[in-house]
Amino acid sequence: MKIFWPLLILILSSPALASLKVVTTTPDLAWAVKQIGGEEVNVESLLRGTEDPHYVDAVPSFIVKVRAADLLCAVGLELEAGWLPKVRGRAGVLESPYCEFGRSIEALEKPKGPVDRSMGDVHSSGNPHFYLSPSYLVQGAGAALQELKKLRPEKSSFFDKRYEKFVERMNSFQNEISQKLEAVNERPFLQYHQEFTYFFKSYGFKSAGSLENIPGVSPSASRLAQLSLELKNQNVSLVLAARHAPLATLERFQSLSDIPFLRLPLGMIEGKHESYFDLQNELASEILKHAK
């Protein structure tokens, strides 16, 4: 009996039994890590999905959460370049377990040659908005799988099995949504910023380019006028934009080109989407409702 309490304390405090604390930058990544880690992980996202993940400050609460994490996972491809290095530095976790989903994917729109700021919001490692595509999110989650296996080698087969199931579910889900969207993907789609590139590719959409001439820079009036003329005979279905894309610009382009626009979430929103499937279903149903 004398050894009961010390033994209980030892068992409860054993790191092998405690779930891993994983912090991700976006809710989509958090959901993906949870699919792989199951009950072995306790996942929290720094962002709630309502933010533009590039234009975020290194707020003090992030430092607290990152400091307490066993593993930090980010989108990468420089999406969080403005704030995550600062958070990691202040939290003292620069050498701690860290994964970037972006390192596990074959990034699209990777610029050839040197990149400078005259090119606008161009990411030297490629377009970071891959997590709107189920197949790319799964690819990216491979980075998290590797880190989880390093942290819990004894659970490697558990994580591997869950990852395999995750891949199957996501592929099957993507096929299902693709079939639904076939009804509208004959005509090309335009995007405001290059945020739907991976989404278009995964669901077989034809892209008519983007409204922005220089990534990250609001299109000028002459750009809108010129593009509306260029696209006049291309039968463009819709302009897809992020929820916070400037309404006045989109309305102006619609009046010039007669092409309607649709503002959509670019990721899961906490409190609104229970799962990534909810997000994708919402995107698909909105597109089906509004596409010409």
Next chain:
Amino acid sequence: MKRAFSCLLVFLLVPFSLQAKLELSLAADLVYNQGLNEDSDADENLSMRSVEFGVSAPIDHQFSGYVSFASHEQEGAEAVEVHEAYIHNAKLIPNTEFKIGQYFLGVGRLNRFHRHEWSFTRAPKSHRDFFDEEAVFDTGIETRTLLSAKHFVELTLGVTSGYNYGHSDAHEHEEDEEVDHSGEKPHAPTHYMRLSQFIEDSDSAASGMEWGLSYLGRTDAEGEKLHLAGFDFVKKERVGRKLAWLIQSELWFKSLKHSDGDKEEQLGGYFMLEKGHSAQWATGLRLDGLMDLSHEHAGEDKDNAYYGATLQQTYRSSEFFSTRLSAAHEFQRVEGRTRDQDTRLMAQLIFVMGAHPAHDF
């Protein structure tokens, strides 16, 4: 000579940085002041207020380092000075980070940031009088300890040499003249603390507010005792790329007891509200006040109160370039009379090159 030295340093560091993974950044702050009335002390000169060159990198597996040099130009004089040079650690002590070296003292709001990062062009009167035109820096040690992870309550404690107080007197020196930073040994070094809390918005992690309570004390070589107590507040509401609302305020009480027993007490602060119309455009209004609370001055021809108002329009082309046009009016009220009215227009241009600037809250 010093400018040539700085250029040489940059040329040497750029190729070295590619090898050593140094983060290099350069921020330039160009300002023009135009007086609109006779009393205005605007210099009516377009000048490069500062060019700041910053270098940061891990030093080893535990420490990181940051060094910044700034070149200031004022009334034709120019000087290069070390703004900050410190090592930082966030690993050795649980929930605590510390820095040792020269840095801007971690009190209030404005004093913790480089001037080119401020939300307005010119410091409020209270900051100019209680701190400096820019910010107070000194050499010492500063710790930041997280007291409550749940409610994000943080305590900053610091002690610095206190030989000097202020930014620097470098601006007043002619080019190439040696600047004396040595000062005199104080009776009590500069010591300070700040207790702060951050509250995240329930809808967006990119929005939130922070408040802080600060204290700073120092007794100089002549026995002059300085006490500063202040409250600072900042609220940001960000919608996508747009900073939809910014509210920022500081209120400070200053007590200065001279060695002959005379005591001065002042209360001052500012309140700023800025509305973002888009990711590029924002309009702001700042109201300033500074009152002399020293009763023995009430009957004499001494400063009783300053008031100021600044209306500004900011255009941010990107995170790396912004311009600001401000109209400011300040005046002093003494014994019921208005005097020293200063009405001016200010134009500011800031650009940043090199490493991506950190998005600090």
